[in-house]
Every structure is written in C-alpha cells, then in structure tokens.
Amino acid sequence: MKIFKKLLLVLVVIVMIPQITTASEIDKIDNIINPNREQNDSISKKIMQNFKSNLSFAVKQAMDEDNAILKVNVLDKKSKPIPKVEIIVTDLKTGKSRENQTDEKGEAQFYKLAPSEHSVKVVSAPSGYFFDEQKVLLENNTDNSKTLIAKTREDKDKKYKITYRITDKYGVALKEIDVKLKSNSKEYLSKTDMFGYAYFEVEDIGKYEVYVEKMSEYFEKHDNFKINDIEISPNSEESIYSSQIDEQIKKEFESALIINVKKADKPQEKVLVSLKDIRTGLYAFQYTNKEGKAVFDNLFPGNYFVTVNNEDRLTENGVGGVILKEGQVREFDVVLSQSDLSKKSLVVEKKEHVDEKLPESGNKDERMMVLFSVGIIVLAYLYLNKQKRENNN
Known part of the structure; x- marks a missing residue:
C-alpha cells in the first residue's frame, strides 16, 4: 500500500502543477525576482528538474520494495487440489520464512516477498502424501506460481527411467558425451555409450533441464551448455528423448x-x-x-x-x-x-599400418559355391543323425 500511495502522490502533483500556474507565468515572476535569469537556470526549469528527480526516486523506491507474490498450488497426481497442507517459504538469501496453509482449492498465497530465490517446503500434509522440497526464483511486481505434485508411499520409492540420445546434425550417435539432468533440487549425470544413449533413473517427476556437461576429447571445447527441457509425468515409467548437436572435431x-x-x-x-x-x-x-x-x-x-x-x-x-x-x-x-x-x-x-587391413572377399560365384558346400554338409549330418536314432530304436 505504501508504494501505491507514493505513486498516487506523484500523479496528483503531475495533475495539479498546470492548475497552479504555467511555466510562462513562473518565468514572468522570475524576471522580476531574478533579473540575471539569462545567466542562471529559470525557476520553471529548476521545478521540473526537482520534479523529475522526485519522480525517479519514488519509482526506484517502489521497485526496490519486497513486493513479490507467490502462489503455491498443491495437487495429487490426478491433478485434484489438496487442502490443509502447511507450507513454509524461505528466502535463501536472508533466511526469512513465511508459513501458510492451502485452502479448499489447494492454493496458498504469500505476499511481500523479496525478489530472490526461495525454497518451498511442505511441513505438514494429510496422511499418505509426501512432497519434495522445491526452489523458485521470484520477481517483483508479478504473480509468481509454483505447483507441488504429491507423492504416495508407492511413488516415494518409485524410480522413473529416462533414456536420452545424443546425435550429430546427421542423426549419427555421439559417444562419450557427459549428459546432465537438472531439476530444481537434484542433478543426475550419465555418459553416452557407443550408440549415443545415456541412461538415467530419477526419483522425482516434473521439469528437468538437459545439459551437455562435457563433450568427448575429440571435439572443440564447448562444455556445459543446455540442449533441452523435458517433463516427467507421474504416469510415465520410462521416457525416451533425443537431441542433435552441431559438433566440431579438433x-x-x-x-x-x-x-x-x-x-x-x-x-x-x-x-x-x-x-x-x-x-x-x-x-x-x-x-x-x-x-x-x-x-x-x-x-x-x-x-x-x-x-x-x-x-x-x-x-x-x-x-x-x-x-x-x-x-x-x-x-x-x-x-x-x-x-x-x-x-x-x-x-x-603404401605404408605399413598396425590397424585393420582391407577386407578380401571372393566374387559372387565363389561365395555361392561355399554356401552350397556348407548346405550339403549340414544335410548329410542331419541324415546320419536320423539314421542313428532309427537304428537305436
């Protein structure tokens, strides 16, 4: 309210100035009082400078106030609201905390928070529900929101499998790439195999940022860059994603x-x-x-x-x-x-190499003869086995 009062006062001043007098009238009075006005700034100019300075100060003061608003929505995995959930929001910079409880809509609102990073923690919930602590970065003069999805006891021990494939711009697999999944509270690391796949098992549903933590030694260094945003839903036991990156070999x-x-x-x-x-x-x-x-x-x-x-x-x-x-x-x-x-x-x-030699293969007729010979040998073996079983019987 203090902020709005200050801004309202500024607007009143703006409206009232023309009613009091005009700049030309001020200058007429100024000519009588200050005959050397050509050498000095006019009174009207000084008034406007002072007005601009006060306006700038009022706006700055309004912007610097802690007036961020946070709305927390608490839902079960079927997106139904959960009332009577006690939530504590803590400023990670100052350590100051606010506490509130969700209403029948599963909502809890927090006012006059600092524009900084806060943790959102459930300290009390109806029986059978569990929550992970989350983080949120707040901004002034806007409505910030955060949704908490409840876990059941079964969900608490559940793991969600994620397969992430990294390829080049041609869709060819890139191996030995360190891939990172990052949520608000946790990070997971894995390395791509020879087929370009990195495998993860995560505990939490929700949004994750995907980063290339480190490229393999063959590429120019451009580590720790974001490549994707993904979201794990409660009903997805295994998810598969992929990204293409434009690599540059050393x-x-x-x-x-x-x-x-x-x-x-x-x-x-x-x-x-x-x-x-x-x-x-x-x-x-x-x-x-x-x-x-x-x-x-x-x-x-x-x-x-x-x-x-x-x-x-x-x-x-x-x-x-x-x-x-x-x-x-x-x-x-x-x-x-x-x-x-x-x-x-x-x-x-031309040169002696220790690596693989070029493959040598015969022509098509030679290959067919080899296959035909192998077939004759197999048939003969099966026939002899059959005769042996009949003699034993």
Whole structure:
C-alpha cells in the first residue's frame, strides 16, 4: 500500500502543477525576482528538474520494495487440489520464512516477498502424501506460481527411467558425451555409450533441464551448455528423448585418406574416386590429379567405403571398407585391371599400418559355391543323425 500511495502522490502533483500556474507565468515572476535569469537556470526549469528527480526516486523506491507474490498450488497426481497442507517459504538469501496453509482449492498465497530465490517446503500434509522440497526464483511486481505434485508411499520409492540420445546434425550417435539432468533440487549425470544413449533413473517427476556437461576429447571445447527441457509425468515409467548437436572435431583428431590410382604402373588422371561416410551416409567425390592422386582430408574418425572408377563399376571395382582412427592418414595404391574390368583391382596400402587391413572377399560365384558346400554338409549330418536314432530304436 505504501508504494501505491507514493505513486498516487506523484500523479496528483503531475495533475495539479498546470492548475497552479504555467511555466510562462513562473518565468514572468522570475524576471522580476531574478533579473540575471539569462545567466542562471529559470525557476520553471529548476521545478521540473526537482520534479523529475522526485519522480525517479519514488519509482526506484517502489521497485526496490519486497513486493513479490507467490502462489503455491498443491495437487495429487490426478491433478485434484489438496487442502490443509502447511507450507513454509524461505528466502535463501536472508533466511526469512513465511508459513501458510492451502485452502479448499489447494492454493496458498504469500505476499511481500523479496525478489530472490526461495525454497518451498511442505511441513505438514494429510496422511499418505509426501512432497519434495522445491526452489523458485521470484520477481517483483508479478504473480509468481509454483505447483507441488504429491507423492504416495508407492511413488516415494518409485524410480522413473529416462533414456536420452545424443546425435550429430546427421542423426549419427555421439559417444562419450557427459549428459546432465537438472531439476530444481537434484542433478543426475550419465555418459553416452557407443550408440549415443545415456541412461538415467530419477526419483522425482516434473521439469528437468538437459545439459551437455562435457563433450568427448575429440571435439572443440564447448562444455556445459543446455540442449533441452523435458517433463516427467507421474504416469510415465520410462521416457525416451533425443537431441542433435552441431559438433566440431579438433584439428589434431582429423583424419585423411589418399588414393593413388595406377594402370600398368602409370598414374591415371581423371579417374573418379568416391568416399562414403558410413556414419552419415554422405558421399564425397574427387577426380584424380595428374599424379593419379585423390586426397580426402578433414575427415571424422570412423568407417568409410571407397570406390574407384566409373559409376558402372562401383561395386565390381570397389576398394572396400576403410577404418580411420583419430589423427590417422592412410594411403592406398589402386592398380586398375588392364583387361577384364569385371575383376577387382589390386589394392595395396603404401605404408605399413598396425590397424585393420582391407577386407578380401571372393566374387559372387565363389561365395555361392561355399554356401552350397556348407548346405550339403549340414544335410548329410542331419541324415546320419536320423539314421542313428532309427537304428537305436
């Protein structure tokens, strides 16, 4: 009320000033009293300066008053109000507390609170209901609200499962990312696995903020940033969420692949080399230069599939799978077949590497023969077992 009285007084002054006299009349009187008014500020100007100063002071004083209002709603998990719940609201900065009880609508209101962070705690409730302490940041000159959802004894011991998946902008899983769930009162941490999943078990329903607490060592540092807001309802035993983040790999972890294309020991220019990123499903294409080289750099560590020669020979004449580790450069010589292009080209890695070798597989006819032979062996084994059982009987 004090604030409104002060503001009302200011408004009355504003309205009354024109009724008393005008600025020109004040200046006429000022000319008689103060003949050197050109060298000094006029009385009307001084009055307005004083008025503005008083108005600014009154507004500032009104804004600095503790006049935040908090309305607390107490509901059961079916959203029905719970009356006669004793609540204490405590200013976390000063330690001052206020106490009130919910009415038949399940509401309790607190007035003239400081614009700061407060805790909301239930100290007494009807039998069978349990509540977690909550926090709320209050603002002046506005109605702040907080809803408390009651737990039953069964809910008190209940855990809610949350699965959170982190992927890059292409939807590819990101591993070894520290993920944090944060509510008003608790925090939970988990790390993504090789499929990008982080698993949580939380005790409370309600709203959570999701943060990337720490990126893996492969990425540029931009830790502790918010990626989502989620809400756990009382009826959801398990929830699944996901977020995409735009990662930037560190330069020292970037990989590269060099393909040298030859035919009869001569470098082959303008031969199409394609590179498929298994993570993203995206392709990169290059033609070999005069030295027969196609260079793919700034690559993310992972699995790639390389093909050489024109599009009609991508599978028949392909190099195959290549695994690139962080910071690794691999170089291969691809010697094209001189006569029968349906056969695989000879692929040789130029440098000795301790990592995985390129896969070697026969042609389609050889694979079919192997499968046919295995089938004959299995059938023979089953037939002999059947004969043995019949003889025993």
